[in-house]
Amino acid sequence: MKTPKAILFDLGGVLCELRGEAHMMKLLGGLQTREQMWRAWLASPAVRAHESGQLSEMEFAKQVVAEFALDIAPEAYLIAFRDWIIGPFPGALDLLAHTKERYQTAILSNIGRAHWSKVEAMDVLPRVHHALPSFKLGAVKPDREYFQRALSAMNISPDEAIFFDDNQINCDGAVDFGIAAYCTRGVEETRGKLVELGLL
Numbered sequence: 708m709k710t711p712k713a714i715l716f717d718l719g720g721v722l723c724e725l726r727g728e729a730h731m732m733k734l735l736g737g738l739q740t741r742e743q744m745w746r747a748w749l750a751s752p753a754v755r756a757h758e759s760g761q762l763s764e765m766e767f768a769k770q771v772v773a774e775f776a777l778d779i780a781p782e783a784y785l786i787a788f789r790d791w792i793i794g795p796f797p798g799a800l801d802l803l804a805h806t807k808e809r810y811q812t813a814i815l816s817n818i819g820r821a822h823w824s825k826v827e828a829m830d831v832l833p834r835v836h837h838a839l840p841s842f843k844l845g846a847v848k849p850d851r852e853y854f855q856r857a858l859s860a861m862n863i864s865p866d867e868a869i870f871f872d873d874n875q876i877n878c879d880g881a882v883d884f885g886i887a888a889y890c891t892r893g894v895e896e897t898r899g900k901l902v903e904l905g906l907l
Contacts, residue, residue, distance in 0.1 A: 849880020
């Protein structure tokens with residue numbers, strides 16, 4: 708692999724800790740594996756519409772509750788949903804600072820307005836060159852359109868980037884688009900892979 712010009716990071720699960728995964732699996736009665744839950748989530752019409760900026764928060768909550776047959780009121784679901792992001796993992800800010808010195812860096816995240824306002828209050832965004840949330844791009848991972856719009860905004864080609872995400876389906880989408888991608892969870896795994904690749 709040639710040395711990339713840009714390093715692209717997913718946000719939740721790679722740089723930031725989430726409580727949403729456990730919350731959603733509990734609401735589903737613990738009947739699905741993590742992989743099954745994420746595949747259903749990423750394919751959900753309600754989720755895709757919200758994270759591409761097409762649904763209001765309340766309409767999203769109503770549709771998710773109906774679509775997944777959740778035993779919770781939409782209002783209560785939305786309150787819990789807004790609190791899904793805990794904050795940056797230990798070491799995340801340092802990792803971003805180190806990579807920003809040597810590469811063009813970006814956050815590529817499937818995220819709606821409800822969560823982005825919380826991200827903006829963290830000290831994460833100033834540590835990267837580009838923040839490319841799905842609701843602003845009007846497309847979501849793992850779709851080709853998302854990666855096309857993200858890389859266009861950065862003015863780079865797929866073979867100039869490397870991408871880290873905690874969901875294999877998103878990594879597969881990146882690879883299909885021509886981006887080298889690795890499935891990592893948390894800062895230590897991501898840092899370890901960067902070191903292994905000779906990029907840190």
